[in-house]
Amino acid sequence: MRNFIENLNKAFESRVRLGIMSILMVNETVDFGTLKEQLQITDGNMASHLSALEKLKYIEITKQFIGKKPNTSYAASALGKKAFSDHLDALERLINKTN
Amino acid sequence: MRNFIENLNKAFESRVRLGIMSILMVNETVDFGTLKEQLQITDGNMASHLSALEKLKYIEITKQFIGKKPNTSYAASALGKKAFSDHLDALERLINKTN
DNA sequence: TAAAAGTACTTTGTAATTCAAAGTTAATAT
DNA sequence: ATATTAACTTTGAATTACAAAGTACTTTTA
Numbered sequence: 001m002r003n004f005i006e007n008l009n010k011a012f013e014s015r016v017r018l019g020i021m022s023i024l025m026v027n028e029t030v031d032f033g034t035l036k037e038q039l040q041i042t043d044g045n046m047a048s049h050l051s052a053l054e055k056l057k058y059i060e061i062t063k064q065f066i067g068k069k070p071n072t073s074y075a076a077s078a079l080g081k082k083a084f085s086d087h088l089d090a091l092e093r094l095i096n097k098t099n
Numbered sequence: 100m101r102n103f104i105e106n107l108n109k110a111f112e113s114r115v116r117l118g119i120m121s122i123l124m125v126n127e128t129v130d131f132g133t134l135k136e137q138l139q140i141t142d143g144n145m146a147s148h149l150s151a152l153e154k155l156k157y158i159e160i161t162k163q164f165i166g167k168k169p170n171t172s173y174a175a176s177a178l179g180k181k182a183f184s185d186h187l188d189a190l191e192r193l194i195n196k197t198n
Numbered sequence: 199t200a201a202a203a204g205t206a207c208t209t210t211g212t213a214a215t216t217c218a219a220a221g222t223t224a225a226t227a228t
Numbered sequence: 229a230t231a232t233t234a235a236c237t238t239t240g241a242a243t244t245a246c247a248a249a250g251t252a253c254t255t256t257t258a
Contacts, residue, residue, distance in 0.1 A: 003137070003138065003139045004121065004122070005117065005118040005138060008114045008117070013113070013114060014215085014216080015107050015109075015112060016104065016216090018104065018107070018193065019103050019104040019193065022103065022193050022194050023103070025194075032235060032236090033234075033235090038102070038103055039102065039104060040102045040105075041217085041218095042217075042219080043236070044217080044219075044220090044235095044236075044238090045216075045217055046235090047235065047237075048216085048217085048237090049216095051236090051237095063235090065225095068226060069226080069233070070225070070234055070235070071234080072234080088194060091117075094117065094121045095121050095124075113245080115245085131205075131206060131207090132205075140246085140247095141246075141247060141248080142206065142207070143206095143208080143246080143247070143249090144245075145206090146207050146208080147245080150207090150208095162206090164254095167254075167255060167256090168204075168205070169204085169205050169206070169254075170205080170206095171205080171206060
């Protein structure tokens with residue numbers, strides 16, 4: 001491998017997006033409010049990170065009503081799971097310097 | 100743990116600094132040229148990331164001459180090794196969601 | 199001895215990123 | 229009618245990252 005860091009995915013450099021993806025790797029779907037609460041960031045910031053991940057097709061969005069309240073939930077796409085998993089592999093290789 | 104991402108160290112969010120620290124965790128000392136070559140970035144960029152890590156006292160710098168050529172080498176400090184190791188632990192916990 | 203090259207920067211300027219705060223939309227509840 | 233809630237979008241400021249160019253000092257080469 002020529003370069004140690006080139007396989008790290010830019011999309012997952014941010015603490016927030018790292019957090020979002022970690023949560024979505026373990027939980028099938030998670031709604032906006034829960035994510036916001038877990039990560040403790042403002043809703044605007046939350047929305048913009050989610051939007052960045054959606055643009056990359058790393059997450060999928062489902063809008064519905066639960067009772068009378070709107071509820072938006074997020075799930076990692078197959079592509080997103082792959083990308084995240086690849087990123088973790090790259091991190092691991094980087095740290096262990098096995099390449 | 101209240102928040103999943105708060106234990107991640109901001110200093111290691113950058114791919115480049117992650118790379119520098121990984122290399123310095125495994126190699127006692129590494130010189131400027133080698134780091135630059137491994138990470139494939141410009142020397143100005145390299146210097147500024149090294150300077151950021153030095154300001155945090157995460158790395159120590161030794162300047163010497165090897166033969167007739169100036170040589171600057173870098174080593175992770177005890178503080179830096181601790182900080183990086185804590186960061187990796189936080190990453191692992193985040194990913195495994197064991198907290 | 200003058201010019202070129204090497205090492206390790208520093209400076210400069212631009213572009214990208216991050217974030218909070220405020221504004222928006224559409225619905226429900228009072 | 230007004231307020232509240234959910235989930236945004238927009239705005240603007242601050243920070244960060246980066247390449248490119250410039251610098252200082254030395255050595256090598258012509």
